[in-house]
Amino acid sequence: MKLGYKRSFARCVLLFGAGTALQLLLGDVNPQWLRHPIGLVLAINYVYLLIVLVAKSDKWQWVQQLTGHQASVSSLASMLAVTILFGLTGKCGPSTWPFCILLFYFISVLGLRAIEELRHWKNTPKMTLIIHTTVFIVLAAAFFSSGDKEKARVMAHIDEPLHVGVSSQGGKTVILPFVLTLEDFVMEEYPDGTPKTFLSRVKVEDSKGIRNFDIEVNHPARIGAWRIYQVGYDKEKGPQSSYSVLECVRDGWYPVIRTGLWIILASGILMALTAGYKRKKEEKI
Numbered sequence: 001m002k003l004g005y006k007r008s009f010a011r012c013v014l015l016f017g018a019g020t021a022l023q024l025l026l027g028d029v030n031p032q033w034l035r036h037p038i039g040l041v042l043a044i045n046y047v048y049l050l051i052v053l054v055a056k057s058d059k060w061q062w063v064q065q066l067t068g069h070q071a072s073v074s075s076l077a078s079m080l081a082v083t084i085l086f087g088l089t090g091k092c093g094p095s096t097w098p099f100c101i102l103l104f105y106f107i108s109v110l111g112l113r114a115i116e117e118l119r120h121w122k123n124t125p126k127m128t129l130i131i132h133t134t135v136f137i138v139l140a141a142a143f144f145s146s147g148d149k150e151k152a153r154v155m156a157h158i159d160e161p162l163h164v165g166v167s168s169q170g171g172k173t174v175i176l177p178f179v180l181t182l183e184d185f186v187m188e189e190y191p192d193g194t195p196k197t198f199l200s201r202v203k204v205e206d207s208k209g210i211r212n213f214d215i216e217v218n219h220p221a222r223i224g225a226w227r228i229y230q231v232g233y234d235k236e237k238g239p240q241s242s243y244s245v246l247e248c249v250r251d252g253w254y255p256v257i258r259t260g261l262w263i264i265l266a267s268g269i270l271m272a273l274t275a276g277y278k279r280k281k282e283e284k285i
Contacts, residue, residue: 004065008074015105016078019098028095034147043144050108054115066109067116075106107143111136127270134263150174150250153231156182156202157243165248176248178206178223187239200230200244215246226250 034042057063065071082092082099092098114132117124152165152174161181165174180202187198199216204223213221213228221228232245 004068004070005074008065008070009077011071012074012078012102012105015101016082016098019096019101022097022101026097029097029100031095031146031149034144036148039144039147043140046140046144047111050111050115054112054119057116063112067112071109072113075102075109078102079106103139103143107136107139111140130263145251148251152176152248154180154246154248155243156180156200156246158182158184161205168247174248177226178204180204180228180246180248182244183212185233185239185241185244187233187241189239193238195238198230198233200246202228202246204228220249 053060053063054067057067079102082102085091086093086099094100094103110132114129114136117129117132121129151168153168154162154165154176156162159181161179163176163179165176166172167174181204182200182202184201185198186201188196190196197216199214199219202213202215202221204211204213204221206223211223215221215228215230217230220230227249229247229249230244231247234241234243
């Protein structure tokens with residue numbers, strides 16, 4: 001392994017160690033300090049700092065190292081490692097210091113590289129430029145908007161309108177910007193009695209009027225910046241459950257993240273099609 005890669009991976013190990021120490025001292029990360037407008041102000045200053053660092057990279061060798069392939073590979077590999085660790089053991093999850101520090105490092109390395117490519121855009125493949133820049137925007141938006149995410153769980157009983165929920169952070173009461181009414185709960189079962197599918201038929205009333213939704217697992221209802229997810233029901237009564245447990249999630253940056261993901265998907269497809277076209281053209285020659 002080259003010296004550059006050894007140093008890059010050693011840097012990631014040190015960051016993981018620092019995150020572990022903070023985890024032991026402080027516990028899980030509290031994203032509330034990133035709530036709007038603090039998160040937005042920090043994001044703007046963060047991008048400005050990255051631009052300044054790239055502009056000064058000719059004088060600062062350590063910045064050049066962060067824009068190189070070694071830093072990109074090591075930061076991505078480290079993020080994959082902690083993600084796999086979380087998936088296998090449940091440790092080092094998104095709310096822990098090691099995960100957040102390595103994620104922030106990966107975003108920073110990606111941001112520096114994207115800005116460097118924008119700086120020399122004439123010599124950079126356009127698809128690579130678009131993908132790197134878009135991934136950076138999506139990840140940075142998700143990171144700095146983490147404090148704006150709000151979750152409120154509600155236990156909706158049939159034909160009982162409600163507009164309040166209980167926050168997953170501290171159990172505080174959350175006033176919802178709409179009135180939700182459970183009209184019916186529907187469940188299909190397998191022959192052995194285990195649930196096959198279940199959904200909640202709800203009516204939502206807000207400033208835009210009244211709308212009806214069928215909410216299933218992984219098929220939430222969308223009301224502005226809010227998403228309503230199917231979470232549970234009365235398991236003792238099963239199909240005869242008189243209530244449904246729903247989780248209302250607000251993420252004001254969701255449109256930015258969703259647009260970025262669509263751009264990444266479209267760019268990847270276009271890159272694959274372009275590569276295939278070039279290969280066929282070369283074979284004909």
